Amino acid sequence: ERDKSTLFTPEIRAAIDKHIAKYPSEWRQSAVMPALTLVQDANGGWLTQALMDDIAVYLDMPPMSVYEVATFYGMYDLEPQGRHKVCVCNSISCMLQGSEELIEHVEHKYGVKPGETTADGRFTLKEVECLGACRDAPAVLLDKTYHEKLSPDALDKLIDDLE
Ligand code: FES
Incomplete structure:
Protein backbone atom coordinates (compact mmCIF):
# COMPACT_ATOMS: atom_id res chain seq x y z
CA GLU A 1 0.00 0.00 0.00
CA ARG A 2 1.06 3.49 -0.76
CA ASP A 3 2.17 6.04 1.80
CA LYS A 4 -0.82 8.32 2.37
CA SER A 5 1.21 11.44 2.75
CA THR A 6 3.20 11.05 -0.47
CA LEU A 7 0.64 10.12 -3.11
CA PHE A 8 -2.10 12.61 -2.33
CA THR A 9 0.33 15.36 -3.16
CA PRO A 10 0.01 19.13 -2.96
CA GLU A 11 0.04 19.13 -6.79
CA ILE A 12 -2.94 16.81 -6.90
CA ARG A 13 -4.73 18.83 -4.28
CA ALA A 14 -4.08 22.01 -6.26
CA ALA A 15 -5.48 20.38 -9.41
CA ILE A 16 -8.57 19.24 -7.49
CA ASP A 17 -8.94 22.75 -6.08
CA LYS A 18 -9.30 24.10 -9.61
CA HIS A 19 -12.34 21.89 -10.07
CA ILE A 20 -13.72 22.77 -6.64
CA ALA A 21 -13.46 26.43 -7.57
CA LYS A 22 -15.99 25.94 -10.36
CA TYR A 23 -18.76 25.31 -7.85
CA PRO A 24 -20.14 27.17 -4.83
CA SER A 25 -17.97 26.46 -1.79
CA GLU A 26 -20.54 24.23 -0.10
CA TRP A 27 -20.45 21.92 -3.11
CA ARG A 28 -16.95 20.50 -2.79
CA GLN A 29 -18.36 17.08 -3.57
CA SER A 30 -19.10 18.18 -7.13
CA ALA A 31 -15.40 17.68 -7.85
CA VAL A 32 -15.47 13.98 -7.02
CA MET A 33 -15.21 12.71 -10.61
CA PRO A 34 -12.29 14.90 -11.68
CA ALA A 35 -10.65 14.17 -8.32
CA LEU A 36 -10.92 10.43 -8.92
CA THR A 37 -9.50 10.86 -12.43
CA LEU A 38 -6.56 12.96 -11.24
CA VAL A 39 -5.70 10.59 -8.44
CA GLN A 40 -6.11 7.51 -10.63
CA ASP A 41 -3.81 8.96 -13.28
CA ALA A 42 -1.19 9.79 -10.67
CA ASN A 43 -1.37 6.27 -9.27
CA GLY A 44 -0.66 4.37 -12.49
CA GLY A 45 -4.27 4.04 -13.61
CA TRP A 46 -6.04 2.66 -10.57
CA LEU A 47 -7.49 3.69 -7.25
CA THR A 48 -6.69 2.22 -3.86
CA GLN A 49 -9.13 2.41 -1.01
CA ALA A 50 -6.70 4.65 0.89
CA LEU A 51 -6.65 7.11 -2.01
CA MET A 52 -10.44 7.14 -2.20
CA ASP A 53 -10.51 7.76 1.55
CA ASP A 54 -8.18 10.72 1.04
CA ILE A 55 -10.56 12.08 -1.59
CA ALA A 56 -13.52 11.63 0.75
CA VAL A 57 -11.79 13.59 3.51
CA TYR A 58 -10.66 16.26 1.10
CA LEU A 59 -14.10 16.73 -0.43
CA ASP A 60 -15.92 16.43 2.86
CA MET A 61 -18.04 13.49 1.81
CA PRO A 62 -18.73 9.99 3.14
CA PRO A 63 -16.14 7.46 1.91
CA MET A 64 -19.01 5.23 0.76
CA SER A 65 -20.19 7.90 -1.67
CA VAL A 66 -16.74 8.08 -3.21
CA TYR A 67 -16.61 4.28 -3.60
CA GLU A 68 -20.05 4.34 -5.20
CA VAL A 69 -18.96 6.80 -7.86
CA ALA A 70 -15.73 4.88 -8.45
CA THR A 71 -17.54 1.59 -8.92
CA PHE A 72 -20.43 2.97 -10.96
CA TYR A 73 -18.39 4.50 -13.76
CA GLY A 74 -16.36 2.24 -16.02
CA MET A 75 -13.44 4.63 -16.31
CA TYR A 76 -12.31 4.02 -12.77
CA ASP A 77 -10.37 0.91 -11.84
CA LEU A 78 -9.93 -0.51 -8.39
CA GLU A 79 -7.20 -2.99 -9.29
CA PRO A 80 -3.70 -2.57 -10.70
CA GLN A 81 -3.71 -1.92 -14.45
CA GLY A 82 -1.32 -2.37 -17.33
CA ARG A 83 0.68 0.59 -18.59
FE1 FES B 1 -21.85 4.18 -28.38
FE2 FES B 1 -20.16 2.21 -28.81
S1 FES B 1 -22.29 2.11 -28.67
S2 FES B 1 -19.74 4.30 -28.73
Missing part, protein backbone atom coordinates in the same frame (compact mmCIF):
# COMPACT_ATOMS: atom_id res chain seq x y z
CA HIS A 84 -2.13 1.29 -21.06
CA LYS A 85 -5.86 0.68 -21.12
CA VAL A 86 -7.54 -0.61 -24.26
CA CYS A 87 -11.25 0.04 -23.66
CA VAL A 88 -13.47 -1.54 -26.30
CA CYS A 89 -17.05 -0.30 -26.33
CA ASN A 90 -19.46 -3.18 -26.34
CA SER A 91 -22.76 -1.33 -26.27
CA ILE A 92 -25.30 -1.98 -28.98
CA SER A 93 -24.08 0.20 -31.88
CA CYS A 94 -20.51 -0.98 -31.52
CA MET A 95 -21.59 -4.56 -31.03
CA LEU A 96 -23.53 -4.42 -34.29
CA GLN A 97 -20.45 -3.04 -36.02
CA GLY A 98 -18.01 -5.68 -34.83
CA SER A 99 -16.80 -4.81 -31.35
CA GLU A 100 -17.08 -8.44 -30.25
CA GLU A 101 -14.78 -9.36 -33.09
CA LEU A 102 -12.30 -6.79 -31.79
CA ILE A 103 -12.47 -8.23 -28.30
CA GLU A 104 -12.09 -11.81 -29.52
CA HIS A 105 -9.18 -10.78 -31.66
CA VAL A 106 -7.36 -9.20 -28.72
CA GLU A 107 -8.21 -12.18 -26.53
CA HIS A 108 -6.65 -14.61 -28.97
CA LYS A 109 -3.70 -12.58 -30.13
CA TYR A 110 -2.61 -11.21 -26.76
CA GLY A 111 -4.00 -13.82 -24.38
CA VAL A 112 -6.12 -11.51 -22.27
CA LYS A 113 -9.81 -11.44 -21.49
CA PRO A 114 -11.67 -8.24 -20.61
CA GLY A 115 -10.43 -7.09 -17.22
CA GLU A 116 -7.05 -8.80 -17.65
CA THR A 117 -3.58 -7.39 -18.22
CA THR A 118 -1.01 -8.82 -20.64
CA ALA A 119 1.79 -10.81 -19.03
CA ASP A 120 4.29 -8.08 -19.97
CA GLY A 121 2.11 -5.45 -18.27
CA ARG A 122 1.74 -3.52 -21.51
CA PHE A 123 -2.02 -3.12 -21.48
CA THR A 124 -5.26 -4.05 -19.80
CA LEU A 125 -8.20 -4.99 -21.99
CA LYS A 126 -11.48 -3.50 -20.86
CA GLU A 127 -14.98 -3.91 -22.19
CA VAL A 128 -16.85 -0.67 -21.58
CA GLU A 129 -20.25 0.91 -22.03
CA CYS A 130 -21.09 3.38 -24.79
CA LEU A 131 -18.26 5.86 -25.34
CA GLY A 132 -20.54 8.34 -27.10
CA ALA A 133 -18.99 7.65 -30.49
CA CYS A 134 -21.74 5.36 -31.77
CA ARG A 135 -21.93 6.96 -35.20
CA ASP A 136 -18.43 5.77 -35.92
CA ALA A 137 -18.69 2.36 -34.34
CA PRO A 138 -16.88 0.31 -33.30
CA ALA A 139 -15.12 2.67 -30.94
CA VAL A 140 -12.12 2.11 -28.70
CA LEU A 141 -10.74 4.41 -26.03
CA LEU A 142 -7.00 3.89 -25.81
CA ASP A 143 -5.85 5.62 -22.63
CA LYS A 144 -7.29 9.10 -23.24
CA THR A 145 -7.70 8.93 -27.04
CA TYR A 146 -10.75 7.84 -28.97
CA HIS A 147 -10.39 5.69 -32.07
CA GLU A 148 -13.32 4.96 -34.29
CA LYS A 149 -14.39 2.55 -37.00
CA LEU A 150 -11.69 0.17 -35.95
CA SER A 151 -10.91 -3.13 -37.66
CA PRO A 152 -8.89 -5.80 -35.85
CA ASP A 153 -5.88 -4.86 -38.01
CA ALA A 154 -6.21 -1.18 -37.20
CA LEU A 155 -6.45 -2.02 -33.51
CA ASP A 156 -3.33 -4.17 -33.78
CA LYS A 157 -1.43 -1.23 -35.22
CA LEU A 158 -2.45 0.91 -32.27
CA ILE A 159 -1.43 -1.79 -29.83
CA ASP A 160 1.89 -2.34 -31.62
CA ASP A 161 2.73 1.30 -30.98
CA LEU A 162 2.25 1.01 -27.23
CA GLU A 163 5.38 0.96 -25.11
